[in-house]
Structures are given as structure tokens and as C-alpha cells.
Amino acid sequence: MKYPSRSSVLLALLIGLCGLGEISTQLLIPSLRDLEMGLNAAPGASLAALSVFVAVFGLGQLFLGPLSDRIGRRPLLLAGVAIYVLASLWMAFAGNMAEFIGGRALQGLGACAALVVARSIVRDVWKEKAGPIMAITVIGMLSAIMLSPVLGGLIATHAGGWRAVVFATVLFGALALIASLFFKETNLQRDPQAGRLKTLLSNYAVLLKSSSLRSFSMAIACTYGAMFCFIAGSSRVFVGQLGLSPTQYGLVFGGIVSGMIAGAIFTNRTIMKFGPEKIVGIGTSLVAVGASLVLVLHELIGPSVLGLMLPQMVLTLGAGMVLPGSVAGAVIPNPTRAGLAAGFIGFAQMAGATISGLLLSRLQDDSALPMVALNAAFAVVSFLAFRIMRVRKAPAAKVTLAE
Template sequence: MHPYPLPSRSLLLILVALTALGEISTQLIIPSLGAIELIMTARPGSSLLALSAFVAAFGLGQLLLGPLSDRIGRRPVLIAGLLVYLLATLWMLLASSMGEFIAARVLQGVGACAALVLARAIVRDVWQAQAGPALALTVIGMLCAIALSPILGGVLTLYGGWRAPIALALVIGIACVCAVLGLYRESNRQLDPQAGQLSHLASNYADLLRAASFRALALALACTYGAMFAVIAGSSAVYIGLLGLSPAQYGITFAAIVSALIAGALFTQRRILQLGPEKIVGIGAVLVATGALATLVIYLLFGLSLLGLSVPQVLVTLGGGMLLPAAVAGAVMPNAHRAGLAAGFMGFAQMAGATCSGVLLSLLADGSAWPMVVLNSLFAVAAYGAFQLLRPRSRLVKPLQQGSHSHEQL
């Protein structure tokens, strides 16, 4: 038996599931947020804190768990994180107050972040120079979860109550643990005994951020996901509360919007070796800003409507689907010797954007769609501006790898 795992479809399928776990955990419960507030007698809008708390823990945890996996290996950190995820999800099922539910979500975020950051690092370990398309495929899995989970969550909430989506997340978590225990061997071939030590952590991250391209990609990712998260977190109240859709109808509508994420990610997966990540990020940022500004203009001119809100957001999700995997690949690929560190920071950047967006949305909530629409536009414009201002212009964008033979290894 080969001492380290080789590229295979079965391993890639596990990594896709791990990458999607965090989104599954969030998207499944979004249709039930209103019901959770009612049952736990919490103030309207307080459930948004459960989303923001999860995202904050999800992002901060990656700053530590990624480097820790560079030091002691991917497998022990991944298994420990998944076990924490299971305990936290079980706690959510038993929670009797909103404060307890939010605390459980924080712990769940810590566990889920291990799945995401380790999946990205494992892709770099195993696929090595051909990791770009594989990373894009894992993001496609995450985006499929964003598209399908709200539908499933809405149906489960309708027929099984607010605990049913959480119970499904628990079952998926158990399946992930079993798959990792049975099918994944350690893939980190160069353990770094100094990685993860607090004395070196800050200097290592500072070294990463010295690269202008890394800063541009991280900020573009953070702001793009902030723009998307404003709609992810706010859409339930707008579509169900203001436009009168049922939870199941909301799930179908939301899935139709975010299906463009998958189309964008497929474009990246197929063209990243030819175009290079930075060019794709630039195209994606233009689409995100265009869609968000169109949403704002339509809202100001014609008010809130189902089509006026949904159609322009397809451009946002199409651009986001292109940008997310390209930004991650562009940051992780040049840092093979510290893939956990780079993947951890990009995960943190993504979740930092979502956390800022979610907190602002909660603070600005006024019962209308205005805060969601404005934040969506502001973050989208910030993503475009940050990337254009910070990306290096002294050289042409280099493709990750010439040729298309890498697809055969997937």
C-alpha cells in the first residue's frame, strides 16, 4: 500500500462532502429560523446572531486549525473537529433557549471549519501541482449544498418541525466521520514542528500577506462572500415575511438563484489552468458588482418584487461561483509547504466577510429589504475595488499549469 493517499474519485467525494459540511449546517436551518424564534420565545431577528456566531467561529477556527494540521498532520485535526461538530449538533437538538442554541452553533462552527480547511489542504497534498481543478470541484460541492439545502430544509421544517433539519445535519456529520476513519490516510508528507506555535503564527501570516496577490485575493473573497451572505442571511425574512412565500417556495426560489454559483464554479474548474486564477477573479468581481448594483437600482426605482430581487442576484451568484474557487486556488497553490496556513487564512477571510455582513444586517434590520439590498451592493463594490487596487500589475497573470491533462487525474 502506498504510504500516502493517491488522487482518486472516492477521496475527492469525501473532500467535497467535508467542504460542504459548513454550508449544509447553515443552509438547512435557514427556512426554520422564524420557527426557532417563536418556539424559543426570542425577539424577532435574534436568530441571525446564530448565523453570525457560527460564521465567526467557522472563520477564526481556521486560523489555528490549518497551521496545526501543518504541524501534527491533517487526520488527527480533522477527526477531532468532526467529533466536536457531532457533539455541537446534538446540543442544538436539545437546546431550550436562543442563548443555548447560539452557543451550540459557535461550537458547531469550530467543528465544521476543520472539515473545510483540512479538505482544501488535503487537496493540495494529494493533487499537488494539479490541485486547481480539484479545488474547484470541492467548491462546486459546497455550492450545490447552498443550492439544495434550503429546499430540503424547508420541506423538513414543514413536515418535521425545526429539529428535523438539524437531525439531518447530524446524520451527515456521522457519515463524514465514518468515511474519514475508514478511507482517509494521512496526506501531509512534510510535518512542520514549528507550524501552529503562537510565537511563529503571526509572523507566518504576515509573510503570507506580504504578497500583493495574496492580499488582493483574500479581500476579494471576503467582500464577495460578504455580499452573498447579506442575501443568504436576509432572504428568508424578505421572501417569506415580505413577499409571502412559504418555506418550501422560498427554498425553491433560493435554489434557483444560487444554481448560478455552480455554473460559475464549473467555468472556473474548466478554465483555471488556461486563464489563471487572478483573471477569473477579476471577471467574477465585475459580475458580482454588476448584479448587486442592478438589484439596488431596481429596488430604488420599482420597489420590492420577486423578479426584481431574484433575477439580478443570478449575476451575483454566477460571479461568486467563479471567484470563490479561483481565489482559493490562487492563494493555496503557490504555498505548497504551508497549504494549511494559506487555506486557513482564506477560509478566515471568507467567514470574516460573512460575519461583518451578518452583524451589520442584524444591527440595521428594520423590517424591510433595504438593509439586505444595500449591504449586498456595498460589499460587492468593495470586492471589485479591493481587487483592482491591490492586485499586482507588473506582470501578466500566469496560468496555474499549461495543458489540460490534469483533468484526467480527477
């Protein structure tokens, strides 16, 4: 397969841009407890910072993708990554949790711009060969999720705590900004109507008539919600209750996320054979089984490293199937609205994480029960909602989407 010139350099940068949001969160996860103590914040206050980030990151996808169709990729990319760097600096020097949360909100906006522009550039440059390249960026992003907590734990342990971790995100952002300066504009046919509110609302209204898209949206939202409450709450449990160091926690977390990479690889190799619906059906089953086992083991023997880690790997294996399968199921039937569908499915994913994080913040106590209970609740809803909505799907919706 022949790619455009300098494709390896371009692809490496696009993987980095796609992973910027995940790196921003996962680096910090092992240090959430120290962050709260350092800013004299109430226990669980750091969860609000995580939730604000994913809320802005999710909402931004509804608007920034169409905006890049209108003004071009390069201006939005440079503005977004610059905002990311400045916001990260604000967080590094924050004196209280309110300032830190404000910085996280702007950081989420900048990371969102990087993600949607990177995905648009893949479509611009590789055109009909964009599918395999997009898959590579997803695998790269999942690898960042797996490795970042390990790196974040090492930085927190050996380089100065949570502020050193935030300075690491400044460094990543600065490198991305420097590299982005060498980008040439790839959107050569701009749409002056793209990004206008009336046009967006009309297009989303048509898109949401499809019960198929709604079922994939519920699957990805609830699956990511199940994952996110575990991601957000696991540091307090593994480090605060079970006594792991930040570095040990990073290794455990990396092992959990490795299941997601395995699921994504399986999906990449089999989705053309089985189709998105079957892949997501299998994935939501694994998600429900894994989360339910975590809850059962917690109630039978209490929290333990293996009792939390091993069943959660079953969940992430399923999630690695649900996430790319849902995106494919939403985008493939919409050739003329692929960007719009991708933006909405990304928004649904982050909406699930936001709701999950807010609920965990309200229910958080000194035990692991709120985390494992919410984890199971979101997972079971994902399993049930996908099946119920698929049974009720309207045949006419398929015809509309294919047009």
C-alpha cells in the same frame, strides 16, 4: 488519469466534509423565522447565530490547518467531526437563543476542522494532481449550497419544523464521523514547529507583504459579504414578506445559487487561459452589477420574487468566479506557503461574512432595504477595492512570493 485506490469513495467523503459547514447553514436558512419564534427570540436574533458560526469557521482556518501539519490529519478530523455532532445535538435541544448560539459556535469549530483537514488530505493523496480534485470538491460544495435550502425547507414543512432540520445536521455529522473512522493517516511527514504561535505570526507577516494577496483577500471578503447578507436576510423577505413557503423559498434560493456553480465551472475551464486576476476582475464587475440592480429594482417597484432573484443570479455568477479565482491568485504564487495562503484567504472570506451578518443584525427591520442596501454596498466595495489595490500593487511583492 489514475487515482489512488478507493478514490471514488474517498472523494465522496472529502466532498461531504468540505460541504459540512455550508450544509449546516443552508439547511437552516428557510427556518430562521420559525427558529426565532420557537425560542421566543427577538426578530433578527437568528442572524447572530449565523454570524457566530462563520466567525468561528473563519478564525479556525488560521490555526487548524497548521495544527493538522503538526499532529496529523486523522486525530484532528475525528475530534472535529465529534465536536460537530455533539454541538448539533445541543442546538437541537436548546431552550433559548443563547444556548442555540453556543451550540452554533462549537458546530462551526467542528465544521472548520472537517474542511481544512479534507483539503489537506486532497493535497496529501493526489499530490501534483490535486488541482482537478480540489475543483471537484468546490463544485460539490456549491451543489450542497444549492440543494440544502430545498431539503431544509422540505424537512421544516413536513417533518417537524426547525428542530427536525437541526436533527438532520446531527445525522449528516454522524455519518461523516462513522466514515472518518476508516480513514488512514495521510500526513506522513509531520512538522513539530507547525501551529506554534510565533511561527504563525512570522509567516503571516511575510505573506501579507504582498499587495496581490491583499487585493484577492479584499475581493473575496467583500464578495462573500455581499452574498452572506442576502443569504442571511432572504428568508425573512421571501417567506415573511412575500409569502413563500419554506419549500418554495428553498427552490428560489437554489436557483440563485445555481449562478455560482455556472461561474465556478467557467472559472475551472478558463483560468489557465485568462489568469486569476482577469477572472476576479470580471467576477467583481458582475457582482457589483447584480447587487446594484437589486437595489435599483427594490427602490423602483419594491420587493418582488423576480426582482430579487434574477439580478442576484448575476451576482452569484460573478461570485462563482471571484471565490475560486481569489483562492488560486493567493495560493499559486506561494508554493512554499500554499497552506498558509489558503488558510488566510479562507479567513478573509469568512471575515467578510461575519461583518456582513453583524451589520445586518443591527440594521434589520421589517423591510428588505437593509439586506439589499448592504448587499450593494459590499459588492461595490469589492469591485472598487480590487481595482484600486491592483493598480497600487508593488512589483517587488511578486518577486518575494515567487521565492
